[in-house]
Amino acid sequence: MTILITGGAGFIGSHFARRMVRRHHVVVLDKLTYAGNLENLKDIREDRELSGRFRFYKGDICNQELVDHIMSAENIDTIVNFAAETHVDRSILSASTFIDTDMKGVFVLLEASRRYKIKKFIQISTDEVYGTAHHGAFKETDPLNPSNPYSASKAGGDRLAFAYWKTYKLPIIITRASNNYGPYQHPEKFIPLFITNAIEDLKLPLYGDGKQERDWIHVEDHCAAIDFIIENGQDGEVYNIGGGNEKYNIDTALFILSVLEKDKSMIENVKDREGHDRRYALDCTKLKTLGWLPQINFEEGLRDTIKWYEMNVSWWKQIKNDEFKKYYQTQYNHRFACKN
């Protein structure tokens, strides 16, 4: 395979590139937004053998000319589209780039796939497109009911990809994973924010009552599932990818503090996220029946992740820079000011 990994300098995309470059030619296209980081790909770029099968392009998936150039110059036969604006809280502050990348960007990639007769296109969607799971767990056939600008724009990309299978018979598969955790996740997200704040002796801003539930999957398990789906999945199908680890946010926060031997008084209940989805839950029978199950135990995976953040302080300190501090003030000052 010669595989185009868009968003490959981000959290999940960089893990996926590391996995695939062992067996395939990998081309990464990434805009290097605040969330993209070439450090995440450093080990591949510095490895003599792996770097021979690896190419990096800095650019936007909305740029049709650039996408066309990469498709023909690199002879791409497979696309896995991770590129997205991904943080719900940022989408609530301003949705514009979410509409551009998560919807228009998908359109540009799909059109290029038609022109260049791609063999496989994986659209990385998310469990958030279903909205809150009031009871039970969502199946792939359940209706989409996104709650915030991020999940609504992802639902748009998800359904557009499906339409290109249905209308043009493009070989498209859509995946909807639950919340990922693991090394190299940007510290704006819940788990790395709480780990790094705890290390820095800063308060942990827990939204609302902290009784929201998330199903956590280790990023390596998620990448293994995508690899499996490329080989075994059916075109035109959607696959849920869950970790089977439904946890209250408060319990995850307490676990992080206990591993770091910090006091639970560091948690501060702050003003809730607008439109906050209370619970996510996925029914993954379809993927299980196909033959794939997650392997990584949540507590072990989270302990290892905490250790990774302790060992890689320079990686996240460089991200928690002045620009991040400005964002943090905008996002959190008012939350701390009107506690829950």
Ligand code: NAD
């Ligand atoms: P991330 O924010 O860490 O990485 C996104 C990457 O996309 C960054 O490297 C960024 O520079 C790049 N990018 C953004 N806009 C771009 C554009 N216009 N053109 C090219 N590159 C662009 O995100 P992540 O957590 O790694 O998520 C990757 C994908 O997985 C996303 O599509 C997300 O919706 C999906 N997903 C994430 C989770 C999760 O828990 N993190 C769960 C389910 C699905």
Ligand code: TDX
């Ligand atoms: O400071 C915080 N305090 C807090 O209580 C932050 C950043 C989050 N939270 C809560 C909100 C959620 O209930 O923690 C939970 C997880 O929050 P995020 O890390 O922002 O993730 P979430 O909103 O669940 O979305 C994630 O999973 C689905 C990813 O960011 C998406 O890209 C993915 O599609």
